[in-house]
Amino acid sequence: MTEEAADSDLESQVRRLDPDRWLASRFVADQQARADLIALYAYDHELGRAPRVASNPLVGEIRLTWWREALDEAFDGRPVRKHPTAVAIADAIRRRSLPRAPLEAMIDARLIEVDGGPSTVEQAIAWADGVGGGAMRAAALILDPAAPEAATMLAGRAWGLGRYPQVAGAVDAARAARVEARRAVKGLSVAAFPAVLPLVAQAPGSDLAKRLRLTWASATGRV
Numbered sequence: 001m002t003e004e005a006a007d008s009d010l011e012s013q014v015r016r017l018d019p020d021r022w023l024a025s026r027f028v029a030d031q032q033a034r035a036d037l038i039a040l041y042a043y044d045h046e047l048g049r050a051p052r053v054a055s056n057p058l059v060g061e062i063r064l065t066w067w068r069e070a071l072d073e074a075f076d077g078r079p080v081r082k083h084p085t086a087v088a089i090a091d092a093i094r095r096r097s098l099p100r101a102p103l104e105a106m107i108d109a110r111l112i113e114v115d116g117g118p119s120t121v122e123q124a125i126a127w128a129d130g131v132g133g134g135a136m137r138a139a140a141l142i143l144d145p146a147a148p149e150a151a152t153m154l155a156g157r158a159w160g161l162g163r164y165p166q167v168a169g170a171v172d173a174a175r176a177a178r179v180e181a182r183r184a185v186k187g188l189s190v191a192a193f194p195a196v197l198p199l200v201a202q203a204p205g206s207d208l209a210k211r212l213r214l215t216w217a218s219a220t221g222r223v
Contacts, residue, residue, distance in 0.1 A: 010042045010088055011035075017045055023210055024197035027218050028143065036096060036142045037194075039088035043067075044135050046085050047106055051113040060114035064107050071107075075100050096142050105134035121169030128160025128177075129153065139195035140188070147192040151184035155196040155223060162202050178223070185223055199223050 015022040021041045028034040047067060054060035073080045074090035092098065109130025118124035133156030140147035158181050161174035178199070185196055200217040201210050217223055 010084060011038050014038050014041045014045065019207075020201035020210065021198045023201050023207075023214060024194055027194045027197060027214060032095070033143055035088075036092040037139055039085065039092045040135060040138055040142065042085045043089040043103070044106060044131070047110045048113075048131075051110055054114070057114045061111065064110055064114070068104070068107050071100060071103060092142060096145070098138055098141055102134040102137040102141075105130040106138075109134070118164050118167050118170075121167055121173055124161055124164045124167045124170045125157065125173060127164070128157045130160075132156030132158075132160030132163075136195050136198070140192045143195055144189045144192035147189065147195070148184075148187045151181065151186075151188050152192075152195055154181040154184050155199045157181075159199045159202055162199075182223055186221065188221070190221075193218065193221060196223055 011022070014025075018041055022038075025034050025037045025041070028037060047064065050063035050067070051057075051060040054063060067086075070081055070083070070086040070090070072078075074086075074093045080086050080090040089103070093103075109127045112118055112123055112127045112130075118127050133153040136152040136156035136159070137149060140152040154177055158174050158177035161170050161177060164170045165174075181196070181199065185193070188196065197214055197217060200213050200223050203210075203213065205213070
């Protein structure tokens, strides 16, 4: 399979399985940066899939360990296992000189799901910081290596907490994180701003409504 075909397959996968973040990625003008974002979101999908398809917690941990080992290969400069997403995220790591911390945090947070998912607001915040914050931090660094950390981490926390409204206190924590994120994202460059757009797309609505909200957010720099 050619690199172009692999990129196309991953994009089709993300568009189908993660339409909000796929929509947000459309606001990245640079084709290669957009492809690297898609690789990141495909990586997140694989991590999220690991605990869902596992027959028991041990199998879930083994699946996540497989992805941790894939990061080892990528950051050590070794040949990466032949998995389309592993190859794509390794290429993005190399191309963008991504740090390991946010990508590893995304794995660590999924261990909470292996154990049944967040049951307290503290666990929900830890999950959100790892998955949402880690992904948005990596996304921002793909788009702008100078992107400040606080904005993406706060937006990621708000996005993540929005996934667990059933946990007592999570709704209030998400609201507080969103208020802080609104202030913090003002420090993001135009180039980095699409990294936090998934927070805008998360609100319920039709595809058209989401596109309009994303367009407005991109034009105003507000979430």
